[in-house]
Amino acid sequence: MMSECCHTSRSYINCKDEFTRIDARLTVYFTAVLLLQLSYRISRDGFIDKIADILTTILGHFLDVPHYYNQRSSVLSLSQAAKLMKVVANMSRSTVQLIEIELSKAYLHRALRCKDSDSDTIYCLPNVYLAVLSYTTGQYQTAIDHCTLVMRSQDHSQCSSHVVQGKLLPKIDDDIDTVLGLSVFYQYVLSAALNQQQTQYVSVFSTELFARYLQIKFLPIKNYHMVTKTSSFEVYPRYVKRIFETYLPLITDVLMYKSMISALEHQTVCSTLESPDCGPLVTSENELQNSSRLVELLQQSAVEHLTTYRQFTARYFASVVTIVTTDFEALYAFKHSNYELCFQLSRQNVLLLLRVASGLCNVRTLPVFIPLFDDVFVSLIALMVIADRTPISNMPSRIITQLTLSLYLMTQCQLKLRHPLTSLAETLDYIEVVQRGTPDTKTLDHLTLKLASRKITTHLTMNI
Numbered sequence: 001m002m003s004e005c006c007h008t009s010r011s012y013i014n015c016k017d018e019f020t021r022i023d024a025r026l027t028v029y030f031t032a033v034l035l036l037q038l039s040y041r042i043s044r045d046g047f048i049d050k051i052a053d054i055l056t057t058i059l060g061h062f063l064d065v066p067h068y069y070n071q072r073s074s075v076l077s078l079s080q081a082a083k084l085m086k087v088v089a090n091m092s093r094s095t096v097q098l099i100e101i102e103l104s105k106a107y108l109h110r111a112l113r114c115k116d117s118d119s120d121t122i123y124c125l126p127n128v129y130l131a132v133l134s135y136t137t138g139q140y141q142t143a144i145d146h147c148t149l150v151m152r153s154q155d156h157s158q159c160s161s162h163v164v165q166g167k168l169l170p171k172i173d174d175d176i177d178t179v180l181g182l183s184v185f186y187q188y189v190l191s192a193a194l195n196q197q198q199t200q201y202v203s204v205f206s207t208e209l210f211a212r213y214l215q216i217k218f219l220p221i222k223n224y225h226m227v228t229k230t231s232s233f234e235v236y237p238r239y240v241k242r243i244f245e246t247y248l249p250l251i252t253d254v255l256m257y258k259s260m261i262s263a264l265e266h267q268t269v270c271s272t273l274e275s276p277d278c279g280p281l282v283t284s285e286n287e288l289q290n291s292s293r294l295v296e297l298l299q300q301s302a303v304e305h306l307t308t309y310r311q312f313t314a315r316y317f318a319s320v321v322t323i324v325t326t327d328f329e330a331l332y333a334f335k336h337s338n339y340e341l342c343f344q345l346s347r348q349n350v351l352l353l354l355r356v357a358s359g360l361c362n363v364r365t366l367p368v369f370i371p372l373f374d375d376v377f378v379s380l381i382a383l384m385v386i387a388d389r390t391p392i393s394n395m396p397s398r399i400i401t402q403l404t405l406s407l408y409l410m411t412q413c414q415l416k417l418r419h420p421l422t423s424l425a426e427t428l429d430y431i432e433v434v435q436r437g438t439p440d441t442k443t444l445d446h447l448t449l450k451l452a453s454r455k456i457t458t459h460l461t462m463n464i
Helices: 009-022 024-045 049-058 074-088 095-113 124-136 140-152 174-193 207-223 232-245 251-266 284-316 327-335 339-353 367-372 375-388 402-416 421-437 443-463
Strands: 362-364 399-401
Touching: 009 024, 009 049, 024 049, 024 284, 024 367, 049 095, 074 095, 074 124, 095 124, 095 284, 124 140, 124 207, 140 207, 174 251, 207 232, 207 251, 232 251, 284 327, 284 367, 327 339, 327 367, 327 402, 339 402, 362 402, 375 443, 399 402, 399 443, 402 421, 402 443, 421 443
Parallel strands: none
Antiparallel strands: 362 399
């Protein structure tokens, strides 16, 4: 139902409101499923604009665009990116904040793709913000590439109308923070102590000069061990030249220059940079990399939401049934090869669930959940679908108990971690106990238990 009703930001809000009226806890599960669905759509179709708008709304930043406004406007896309950047500028890097960073990149890339009349005047600003965000997420070469694109721009006359907002910048280094603090103090001195009105914005940077500063700043991180065509000894003089050529530079530009001079007095910049004349540096590959990263973040956020929903459910039904809350965490740990954590969580779940007689919670294996499972388990589901020719959306045959799934993950982890034979034999005993108590109607449970049993038996036979 969710896949059918959430094609726009407005339809998502309507669905969420409806679930909230039924039970507020359902919205957590609803959000988790929708995040998984969006991650699948991004993997299949790429990070298209409609998905970006829906995802922005899910995160609580609904963008209600007027009907008369061009959705493809570069100014609008830049404004949307700025709103998201302001949210994450001073926050810790949680999963949600990382998603918001990737969304900001998507809107900045959208602004660069726009062909409206304003696109030429703001070409440099999105590239500067992309450089900052790429640096924040560890994509240092991409950050340098975006700075280089600003350097290639032939006309910076329009850049003065689009400055870099200090309040949108995440943590880069202490020098930038100091400059912003000093600029605010400078404004206070002019207005309070000298009784002068300051008409110039003080917490902003000139786009081109800031890009040149970032270029020099990022070089030691990326290329300190490389010898390339253009050294930073050539980059730095260009920065100085542009400072002295700038008519009425901003106070922040002057302070950044002084900061750079001070830093060079204590150390020699010896890094390198690819020649700006060696061809295009930033292509659609950067957007593809961002999309792949976003898919991972959406799946991680979905697992966090599913775990929260498990915790709500476990507390609500604590007097009636035992429900473990870490099954999705274990799945995610196994997916990312964290076998030790997966084994610990799965073993705890098995030992707890073996002590209860009934009322075990289920895990659904519908298509939207498939990316959370490993290839072997997905192959088992596929074979079952082929064999019984039932629709993949047939709910009764597409669920598995938490106990069976935990036993399967526990088995896989033991084999990956090369646990001793005695440990595997103990798990085999657990599997046989569960097999005897599993109803015949639970097809997927029986097939999964047989698969786990066969894996252990084969391993024991080969090593005895």
